Amino acid sequence: MMIQSYSAHEIDKHNINFPLTVPDYRYDQKNEVFKRAVWDDQIRVWASRLYSEVTFQNRPGYRQLDYALRNAAWNLEYDSGCGNSQGNSGLFSWTRVTDKIRRFIDAGEKLNRSPAELSSIVKKAARFLGADLVGICPVHPNLIYSHEYNLFTKKHYPIDLPENHSSAVVIAIEMKQEEIAHSPNAIGGAATGLGYSRMAFVANLVATYIRGLGYQAAPSGNDTALSIPLAIAAGLGELGRMGMLVTEKFGPRVRICKVFTDMPLTLDTYKPFGVTEFCMTCKKCAKHCPSQSICNGDPTVSGESISNHSGVLKWYINPEKCYKFWVKNWLDCTNCISVCPFNKPPGHIHDATRNVIRNTSAFNRFFVWLDDLLGYGKPFQAKEYWDMS
């Protein structure tokens, strides 16, 4: 079966040479399960427990010292960024917030370099400023949310990203396997939280850099536009069975942020490395998902939930079941990330395996069998994170 999930090349009606097929409508972010937890009675009733009734438990990963790590890791996002609730605010502001310290002049003029040179410059700056992976793609209008829904104000309003912000610098932030392996407890949640805080940090600094070259820059976390298809179009990886970006270097152990800009840039393109074919065989994420929210079968062209962005051939997850487990767990879960065989750190054998997978799917079944045999990617077994000796 040929999978076309976010992969068919076509020129669409928008005349954007976007390297993927995208749905023919813009997604209203109000339909995200996290937003529905505020306005949708179907979810709100049980979701309220997650927000207000958490108590510490006397088992590793669910105690005060574990929750405290998770909360600390999130704190830059909580205190200074609002990427999860609102775009164009805090560290994700689309304009420079303050000139309180202005020791060195801001750029007045646009730096006059070729798109290839500007791309190379911006990518080098992004890596220095904290990006673990960086790519550039065009901004397909259907990947911009139609509306945003603010969790605090409960306001619902259209997104108005300026039209001239036609490129996205897409940035992946690694989450460390040491902590992710503790999913679904608070140590795993800390890896996610640190990813979000680093998203706010890096997106803000990269946007500041682009402004310093005289161009406009709108940094963004989970707000404003769908990060995963943008990341795929920017060459950062493929869509995995679990519905997340799978990168070659870190597997799905990444968070994504992006900076929209009017800077003329050379665009990257889709760079598959065998993930889709591997996911057809592997199914470890689906097998180990504690809520069985991940599709065990073949890709389809639409999901069953209003939270899905239907219209392309891919694996759709069940966000209601997924979120319900979070509530039951009193914490977010990343088991689908932690069990993924693509998580392996670099090394001779792992790199050689990735190279085979890139070139042929013939050995995928063997690799999954071997992954299991070697004891990788088991679902979490409660163990101690803290060394208190």
Next chain:
Amino acid sequence: MMIQSYSAHEIDKHNINFPLTVPDYRYDQKNEVFKRAVWDDQIRVWASRLYSEVTFQNRPGYRQLDYALRNAAWNLEYDSGCGNSQGNSGLFSWTRVTDKIRRFIDAGEKLNRSPAELSSIVKKAARFLGADLVGICPVHPNLIYSHEYNLFTKKHYPIDLPENHSSAVVIAIEMKQEEIAHSPNAIGGAATGLGYSRMAFVANLVATYIRGLGYQAAPSGNDTALSIPLAIAAGLGELGRMGMLVTEKFGPRVRICKVFTDMPLTLDTYKPFGVTEFCMTCKKCAKHCPSQSICNGDPTVSGESISNHSGVLKWYINPEKCYKFWVKNWLDCTNCISVCPFNKPPGHIHDATRNVIRNTSAFNRFFVWLDDLLGYGKPFQAKEYWDMS
């Protein structure tokens, strides 16, 4: 000669078992050269040029794309932290700023663990949250600034760190040699700026973690107290000839932040590894300092400037000459950091050399000669940072 710089063990009149000798008075931060640039006519006259007259130059490291990297790297400190100008504000606030997102409960009770366990826990958390080195020391009152001077409001007021914040979790943040090597241009300045932004990030998150365990936490950048002697007392390194902390792993390529807390913690202590003796011989920082601000001779017990914190045997720098070069250079300078032989990355030969230096000073002159011979630590030769191919 026996150097006692920040190293003599004694119980002082404060009855704090602080591992170093410290001056017998508290330093008024108004006397820092950066603050004097605002109020002291001796410096203000020429310093104004650095703040308002910068123009790009057509040479590597001083162009728009170079300055933009420096400004971007500083931006978290500029926008959201005020560690360089004011303590207890922004990301360095001594209390939690917002409970806007409060999905998981804050701790009400103090975590009941031994000081040894709490130290181990906090250090592991700090490393995860971004600290490259972490140690713990008692807070000697004479290392707390007597007063702070705000660069923007020009207000001058006493520091009132709560007395029960008797321990400091001291954190070092690495600056990468790739960028530091470009000192004194804007690429070198970007390494410094990123260090400051990361200080705000890490100090904020570590303080949040400590609060989550039920204790008080006051994060701090350059504000509130002298970071270098605290870092030395926390076992992070020794004072180098250039007046900065020299760590075993990164040499002087670090920035320091700290979190004061009332948590009962096991204290680290002074851990020399041969720096003072090596600095007696080496003198590369003094030789390559573009303004000849670094003492070329033996340590003394007092400096000649009101910006020095006199009263202990150490090398005092000349901050007026140093800062005057910054003004002439239109940028900050870290040449003394970039040329230091202790900057070497880990590796068999470097580690073996460090091991010899730790145990004997007999070969120090040879090592300095070898360092020169191998071409290390030359002052900056203009070269291109950006690969625009």
